[in-house]
Structures are given as structure tokens and as C-alpha cells.
Amino acid sequence: MGTGGNEARSRMVVDAVARQISDFELEPGERLTEEGLARRHNVSRTPVREALKSLQEMGLVERLPGGGYAVRVVKLETVADLMVIWATLEELVIQLVGRYADRAALEELLAQARSETSGDPVIEERIHSELARLSGNEELVRLLGTIYSRTQPYRRLDGLNRREEIHNDHVRILELLIEGRADDARPFMREHVEKSHRFVEMLLRGGVRSLSFDTPA
Incomplete structure (x- = not known):
């Protein structure tokens, strides 16, 4: 072979x-x-x-x-740390997409986002992955791919209660980018990610420490 x-x-x-x-x-x-x-x-x-x-x-x-x-048993403290990095990297994605991405590609992604069922975690995760790809930075795509993989279970858990909100956030971010308003899309994206971070912090305060949801002895 x-x-x-x-x-x-x-x-x-x-x-x-x-x-x-x-x-x-x-x-x-x-x-x-x-x-x-x-x-x-x-x-x-x-x-x-x-x-x-x-x-x-x-x-x-x-x-x-x-x-x-x-x-690997993913510790929630690690997820929280990764989400801090995630928020910063996603802002960079928006900056690069606003500078380099083709408008037609963004319009196509927006059309897909609008036409698909909100709350589908696979679809919602694809929006982030596609935006990263449109940044044109392969190393950024690689770093974010690792973060997506390691935080995905908690992000999906968060998404169960915020399906429509997450979907609407993605649509609005794409609309802002198409309008040439990357400077407005960047803080919107940061807030979008920080909502998931706050969910993880809430779990930590409740005693959750890992994917098994074991509380400390």
C-alpha cells in the first residue's frame, strides 16, 4: 500500500x-x-x-x-482556558475574512446558514470552520480545528439551550461581514464565543470538573 x-x-x-x-x-x-x-x-x-x-x-x-x-478525560479548567484562546483567534478570523475573503463566498455561506435548520450542531460548527477557511491562513485553521475538537462536547451541551440564539448570531456575523463591517463583526464574534465560555464557568462553579461530570470528593 x-x-x-x-x-x-x-x-x-x-x-x-x-x-x-x-x-x-x-x-x-x-x-x-x-x-x-x-x-x-x-x-x-x-x-x-x-x-x-x-x-x-x-x-x-x-x-x-x-x-x-x-x-482523554477533558478537564473543564482546560476547556475554559481553551475558550479564552478561541475568542481571540475567532476575532483574528473575522479580521482576516473582512480583509481577504471573497464577497460571493460569504454570501453563499450566509445563504446556507439561513436555509438550514437552526440548532443543528454539525451545521453550526461548519459555519466556524468555513469562516476560518475563508481567512486564508492555514495555521489558524489548524489551531482552531484542535480547539474545536477539544471543546466540542461542552459547546454542544451549551448549544442545546441556545439553539436559535447561536444560529442567529452566525447569521448576523455573516451579514456584517458582507456589509463590509468587520470592525463591528469582531466584537460580536467575541461575545458569541464568550457566551459559551460563561456556560463553562457556570459548570465549574457548580462543581463539574470533567466530561464525566464527577464532582470533587
Whole structure:
């Protein structure tokens, strides 16, 4: 099997496992093995080995002392820290999109946002990913992709209670960008992200410390 084929299969495994972690199909602390993942995804162990390394770099899995990997238990304090970084990076996205993005691409994204059902977490997350892509900065896209993956379960939990609000925020941000008002869209985006941050802070105050929602002893 060629190197290119292994890379494509590795990427497929990374995407599948990241999605399963975000959807709680793989639970925090659940053990992962090369053999098991290879069988599940019908690939050899070589791309699985590379996928696990990538997932470890993304902070989604951790290597166990005795061998193998496990789904990482994401501490809420870490999520809160990541969301501080997220807010700043999203402001940078808006700045770059306002400067470089094609108006037609923004109008197409707005049309999609308006036509799709509000509250669908996959759709709402795609808006952020597409805006990052339109910034034209590949490293920014990579950094945000890691943050999206590591904070996704909490963002989805927050979104259950704010579906319409989140949808409307995205529509308004896109409208401002199309109107050439990036300076107004930037603080709007920061506030949009900080709403999720405040939700995480509320969980922390309530004693939540990880995805398992265990309270401290």
C-alpha cells in the first residue's frame, strides 16, 4: 500500500474517532487499541498507528503507561482556558475574512446558514470552520480545528439551550461581514464565543470538573 493511501486512511480514522469522541460514542477513559481500531475501520495497523499519534497531538487521546491509548478525560479548567484562546483567534478570523475573503463566498455561506435548520450542531460548527477557511491562513485553521475538537462536547451541551440564539448570531456575523463591517463583526464574534465560555464557568462553579461530570470528593 502506498504512502498516500496510508495517509488518507489515517486521516479517515482521525476524523472518525474525533467525531465519536465528540458524540460520546467513545467515552472518556475508554481504552483504544491499534487492533481494535483497525478492525472497526477496516484498515491496517499502520494508518491506525499514525492516527493515534495525531489524536494524541490534538489532545483527544492519551498514551497509557502500560501501552495502548485511552480517550482523554477533558478537564473543564482546560476547556475554559481553551475558550479564552478561541475568542481571540475567532476575532483574528473575522479580521482576516473582512480583509481577504471573497464577497460571493460569504454570501453563499450566509445563504446556507439561513436555509438550514437552526440548532443543528454539525451545521453550526461548519459555519466556524468555513469562516476560518475563508481567512486564508492555514495555521489558524489548524489551531482552531484542535480547539474545536477539544471543546466540542461542552459547546454542544451549551448549544442545546441556545439553539436559535447561536444560529442567529452566525447569521448576523455573516451579514456584517458582507456589509463590509468587520470592525463591528469582531466584537460580536467575541461575545458569541464568550457566551459559551460563561456556560463553562457556570459548570465549574457548580462543581463539574470533567466530561464525566464527577464532582470533587
